[in-house]
Amino acid sequence: MTPKIFFIYFAISMTFMSVMVITRRNPVHSVLWMIGLFFHIAAVYLFLNAEFLAAVQIILYAGAIMVLFLFVIMMLNLKEEVVAPRFIGEWPIGVALGIAIITMIIYSVFTIQPGPVGEHTIEAIQKTTHAKAIGSLLYTKYIFPFEIASLVLLVAVVGAIVLAKKR
Amino acid sequence: MISYLTQICVIAMMFTYVTLFVNINQISIMEPITPGSYIPTEYLPALLLMAAAAAFASVSIFIGGIFRLRRPYREKLLPYESGNPVVGEPRDRFSVKFYITAMLFVVFDVEAVFLYPWALSFGKIGLYALVEMILFIIILAIGYIYAWRKEAFKWD
Numbered sequence: 001m002t003p004k005i006f007f008i009y010f011a012i013s014m015t016f017m018s019v020m021v022i023t024r025r026n027p028v029h030s031v032l033w034m035i036g037l038f039f040h041i042a043a044v045y046l047f048l049n050a051e052f053l054a055a056v057q058i059i060l061y062a063g064a065i066m067v068l069f070l071f072v073i074m075m076l077n078l079k080e081e082v083v084a085p086r087f088i089g090e091w092p093i094g095v096a097l098g099i100a101i102i103t104m105i106i107y108s109v110f111t112i113q114p115g116p117v118g119e120h121t122i123e124a125i126q127k128t129t130h131a132k133a134i135g136s137l138l139y140t141k142y143i144f145p146f147e148i149a150s151l152v153l154l155v156a157v158v159g160a161i162v163l164a165k166k167r
Numbered sequence: 168m169i170s171y172l173t174q175i176c177v178i179a180m181m182f183t184y185v186t187l188f189v190n191i192n193q194i195s196i197m198e199p200i201t202p203g204s205y206i207p208t209e210y211l212p213a214l215l216l217m218a219a220a221a222a223f224a225s226v227s228i229f230i231g232g233i234f235r236l237r238r239p240y241r242e243k244l245l246p247y248e249s250g251n252p253v254v255g256e257p258r259d260r261f262s263v264k265f266y267i268t269a270m271l272f273v274v275f276d277v278e279a280v281f282l283y284p285w286a287l288s289f290g291k292i293g294l295y296a297l298v299e300m301i302l303f304i305i306i307l308a309i310g311y312i313y314a315w316r317k318e319a320f321k322w323d
Contacts, residue, residue: 006206043214046207056280064273071269074261122205135288139296147299149281150306153274157310160270161317164263 007047014040027073031066038062049122051130267319278307 017037024030038061045054125133138146245253281303289296314320 039217043210046210047205049205049207051207052284060273060276060280064269064276067269068266068273071261071265075263075266129287131284132287132291135284135286136291139285139288139292139299143299146281147303147306149277150303153277154306154310156270157274157307157314160267161314161319164267164270165317165319 007044010040010043010047014044028070031069031073034069035062035066038066049125052134264322271314271319274307274310278304 014037017033017040020033021030021037024033038057042054042057042062045051045057120133128136247253282300285296285300
């Protein structure tokens with residue numbers, strides 16, 4: 001019962017914050033709600049026994065990505081969000097897309113089957129500690145995605161400089 | 168017209184994805200674990216600290232709002248009461264230089280996050296881990312040198 005109380009709190013406040021993010025007229029207020037949302041997502045990661053992911057969620061998303069969001073908003077110079085016809089003109093397809101996504105989510109939630117118990121159970125991970133368990137898998141079995149991540153980061157650096165630097 | 172087509176394509180792709188996902192999940196039925204059976208009790212103090220901080224901030228502002236006098240005039244409502252006079256609007260267009268700085272910060276922040284589990288599991292993996300991390304850092308150093316050569320660290 002206790003995990004359910006926590007989960008219900010986090011689920012309700014995450015939904016509330018998400019709605020606040022997309023309904024605020026001032027984009028900076030949206031970003032502030034989003035920071036709260038990211039902290040709550042970190043808490044959900046904790047309930048999934050993913051401590052390292054929760055820490056990364058706070059360090060990277062609530063710390064770094066939000067700074068990026070804020071600077072993009074300041075760069076775009078949005079005074080107040082205008083309800084332009086191009087944002088509300090295509091509402092039928094938006095409603096159709098929303099219903100489709102909700103149907104898919106409900107369908108997949110009701111047909112889901114828990115997978116088999118793997119090698120990395122909660123007890124095993126707590127014995128080796130989280131970051132160590134991730135490290136010993138990421139740098140051996142998943143070395144290729146790890147090296148690709150460095151290339152993606154390189155593209156991000158080069159892209160930002162090419163886009164934003166004059167010379 | 169084209170945007171409608173792309174949206175329909177997105178819906179079709181999501182349907183395909185979910186049907187595949189559901190099928191994969193139905194195949195693997197062995198000894199299931201019950202979801203939601205894990206509570207991270209060692210993080211309860213962190214939750215309490217956040218709740219206390221939020222409560223302290225909101226309660227003190229609320230109580231202050233009850234007791235304080237309210238006599239607003241123009242100078243008092245300025246953002247910096249005793250500072251420089253306000254010029255222009257607060258939400259002015261910011262320079263794109265801030266964006267480069269933020270982007271570089273994000274990239275090297277991600278690099279630092281990758282270093283942490285690497286350092287912890289280094290004793291277990293050994294030389295192999297050293298070589299791959301050197302490769303990783305060399306690739307990012309190319310980006311660093313590029314940023315340096317393009318004078319992305321200079322403000323003007």
